[in-house]
Amino acid sequence: MKGMTIIVKTISGWVKVLIIMFGIYITLTGHLSPGGGFAGGVILASAYVLLMLAFGKEYAEENLPIPLASKLESVGALLFALVAIMGAISSGSFFVNFLQHKEAHGQALDLISAGTIPYSNLFIGIKVGASLFLVILILSSSQYYSPNRPIDGKEFK
């Protein structure tokens, strides 16, 4: 799959920036406006799916390799669990919003406010985006595990 025509490639090259910016915005302002980590992660993954459709699978894989995507997914999940455990350490109960009632923390409706909620949104966004990109890449590429390609098997270790 070498990708689509030059028109599609040019347009997706412009549009991908807007989609990625929108995904980051939805992820970061999940505590202020509708959205959040799950929705933002899906939008980020859809930007890479657009790249995959327009430029071919190899181009998308060069931009976000499969080992990096699986590492991002695991790191996002671990950091989200770490937020919960930090609440347990600092306040004695799992998932306590331990940053909320500090004096140095921002007011309500600020970008940095609501304690641990923006960080949880960020980590969930990383995790969901990487994992959806990974599963779409693996599911869509029937060529990926064909016997014609060289077998090394090291990417999933």
Added chain:
Amino acid sequence: MAIFYILMVFVIIAAIVAVETKNLLSAVICVGAIGFGGSLMFLFLRAPDIAITQVVVEVLGLIILIRATIARDLTFISGDREFFGVVVSLVIIFVIFLAGVKVFETLPDFGTPIFAEAPDAASQTYISEGLQNTGAANIVTSVILDFRAYDTLGEATVLFTAIIGATVILRRKSRKSIEEPDE
């Protein structure tokens, strides 16, 4: 609360039997027992919505797993036993219909929130104290990432497990060739 612990022991025993048994159909039925025991446990923990979800998922999963386990179609019965089976099925359907009518009589009117009738419900607390307690202007986010963050952790875990399953099943190299490198 004793019946809760009895259910928990029952679920644990069913899980051990499901892992240890050699018969595939017995294992599938034990998995179903785990699911229905779990849904009853959710009901005792006063989470009826999750109990309903659990029951639906268990029924669907049990049907699919039994169809996958039993390769051929079920045999048909005929004669007197067929008549008996039809009568029993109709009686059971009628009893379930009566129970459903009684349940629908207790439901609030369409469009009426349930917590309007219960002033000390948890959802009222979320609405009135969400901004002060969490600082999040979006009340949905304050619920899913602060008040009920356990749910979100569960969803993230489900997604993580699903991705791991897809990655493992669709990988390029089989497990046997990883264990026995012949190159």
